[in-house]
Amino acid sequence: GIQPEGRKDELAQLRERILKAGMGEEAEGRALEEVDRLEGMPPQSAEATVSRTYIDWLLALPWSKLADDHLDLEEAERILDEDHAGLEKVKARILEYLAVMRRLRDRNAEAPLRGPILCLVGPPGVGKTSLARSIARALNRPFLRFSLGGVRDEAEIRGHRRTYIGSMPGRIISLLKKGGVRNPLMLLDEIDKMGSDWRGDPSSALLEVLDPEQNPTFQDHYLDVGFDLSQVLFLTTANVRHQIPQPLEDRLEVLELSSYTLGEKKAIAHAHLVPKALDRHGMADLGITFEDAAVEKLVQAYTKEAGVRQLEREISAVLRKLARQSLQPGPFDARVTPDRLPGLLGPERFLESPLGAQPAAGVVNGLAWTPTGGDLLTIEAARLPGKGVLKLTGKLGDVMQESANLALSFVRMRADSLGLAPDFLEKTDLHVHLPEGAIPKDGPSAGITLATALISALTGIPVRADLAMTGELTLRGAVLPIGGLKEKLLAAHRMGCRTVIIPAENARHLEELPEEVRRELAIHLVKTMDEVIPLALVRT
Structure with a gap:
């Protein structure tokens, strides 16, 4: 034509x-x-x-356009520190990546550095997403975010073939177009919350995106030509490590972020949360100040979390009340002191220290790990007249019930050395309860705690009230290592325990603890149950 x-x-x-x-x-x-x-x-x-x-x-698409990387290490470190308190391991890893890029650039090497694929795992509100944003700022690269929560369709990632009407490329290619360079920082958020259904499994489609061997020729169904993703710096986030699909986790470098300590939370509140909240509420000119003790009280009496989200909400709530007061006639008090908090926020929500004041027989503090950080877990044991039945309540999982049975067998084997009659179980029932009754609990790490509770209940010797313990017990009385130690010890410290018993094999994890916590906790490393008993029982 x-x-x-x-x-x-x-x-x-x-x-x-x-x-x-x-x-x-x-x-x-x-x-x-x-x-x-x-x-x-x-x-x-x-x-x-x-x-x-x-x-x-x-x-x-940005076939050849690169963002000009900002390779000044000191500047990058300053940006990371300015935006986030703590999180040393992650910052170090990012700065190492920068340093390698800098070396390559200085040697004028043509070989482009493949971006590492980091996965930040940690409880909600500890700053995973905002850390990714500040890494992009430190590197001077565009920040692209792809939230994977609830994505169930493989085409979201790879696009639809062109034979379909109205077909489009997947989100990865769309984001690259939006970013305009082929080396952006791409955050794949909530990688542990992907679903899968009859439309394919998106986590398997991500394998091609995240595998350094395959991603230089990433094939989008719509484009149907290879696009090089090897220059993209991928960051992924997840709340729970074991929910990340296994083949995917295999390709990720996992960096665990743990919950913040009281000191870190106070620093974050003063440096970030309060100024940001004052700005957001239009109150920066009122000269409002939060006393250190007030922030501490907010953290300990009004929030119970691993991150700082609830703390941010409480600070905002205080400011809303003050905003109203500032518009009313009469003098305006701009200082937030601990004594004003109940008047502004109502009574305290979490009691400062839930530890029993007096040592009691059969009551022991255990330590538990939850996805929102560590927690203190009281274990109660009582002896009742009966026929030798062990009764367990408190919604315990299978592993924990086995733990309790094992603890009882251990006590029976050691009846002699504990000063119990060989037939002590014939006329006695034992009841073990873990409050709070409605919360499911499971796992083997309360082994030594259960055994201590039973021994204390049977001998009538009370257990120290300011002591907490964690460790798996074997039938021979050996104490095995447990997981989540840092979170558990932070919880013990937060709840006011002074002495903690942990398995000797966990000693290597103590380095991860912040200085203030190590200073204020007396930590005993034990290998056998025989070492636990004299530490825990108070012989009067």
């Missing part, structure tokens, strides 16, 4: 743009082929529109 002049020019311009776009050979060939096809189609036909859209997508 005879082409009108304007159309010819337009197609010639398209060809020129394609040749200038710096695509790979494969993509360039495909785009030019598509222009040839477009030439033979009536310009108004639906097919021409589809073709034109495809060419536009190919032209819009």
Whole structure:
């Protein structure tokens, strides 16, 4: 057919743009082929529109455009520290990555550095997403966020083939177009919350994105040509490590973020939360100050969390009340002191220290790990007249019930050395309860705690009230290592325990503890149950 002049020019311009776009050979060939096809189609036909859209997508992608990396290590470190208190391990890892890039740049090496694929795992509100944002700022790269929570369709990641009407590329390619460079920082948020259904399994589609061997030629179904993702710095986040699909976790470098200590929370509140909240509520000019003791009380009496989200809400609640007071006649008090908090926020929600004041027989403090941080777990044991039945309550899981049975067998084996009659169980029932009754509990790490509670209940010797313990017990009385130690010890410290008993094999994890916690806790490392008994029981 005879082409009108304007159309010819337009197609010639398209060809020129394609040749200038710096695509790979494969993509360039495909785009030019598509222009040839477009030439033979009536310009108004639906097919021409589809073709034109495809060419536009190919032209819009950053085939060769790179963000100018900001490789000043000191500056990057300053930005990271300015935005976040704590989180040393993650910051160190990012600065190492920068240092390697800097070395490559200085040697003028052509080989581009493949971006590492880091996974930040930690409880909600400890700053995973905001850390990713400040890493992008430190590197001077565009920040692209893809939230995977509830994604169940593989096409969300890889796009739909062009044979479908209205098909589009997947989110990865769309985000790259939006970022405009081929080395952005891409955050894949909530990687542990993907679903899967009959439309395919998105976590398997992500394997290609996150595998350094495959991602230089990532194939989107819509584009159907390889796009190089090896320059993208991928960061992923998750709340619970074991919920990340196994093949995916295999390709990630997991960095665990733990909950903040009281000291860190206070620093974060003063440096970030309060100034930000004052700004947001339009109250920066009122000279409002939070006393250190007031922030401490907010953290300990009004929140119970691993991160700082609830703390942020409470600070906002205080400011809302003050905003109203500032508009009422009469003097305005701009200082927030601990004594004003109950008047502003109501009575304290969490009692400062739930430890029993007096040592009691059969009551022991255990330590538990939950997805929102560590917690103190009281275990109560009582002896009742009966026929030797062990009764367990408190919604315990299978592993914990086995733990309790094992603890009882251990006590029976040691009856002699504990000063119990060999037939002590014939006329006695034992009841073990773990408050709070409605919360499910499971896991083997309360082994020594259960055994101590039983021994204390049977001998009538009370257990120290300011002591907490954790460790798995074997039938021979050996104490095995447990997980989540840092979170558990932070919880013990937060709840006012002074002495903690932990398995000797966990000694290597003590380095992760903040200085203030190590200073204020007396930590006993034990290998056998025989070492636990004299530490725990108070012989009067």
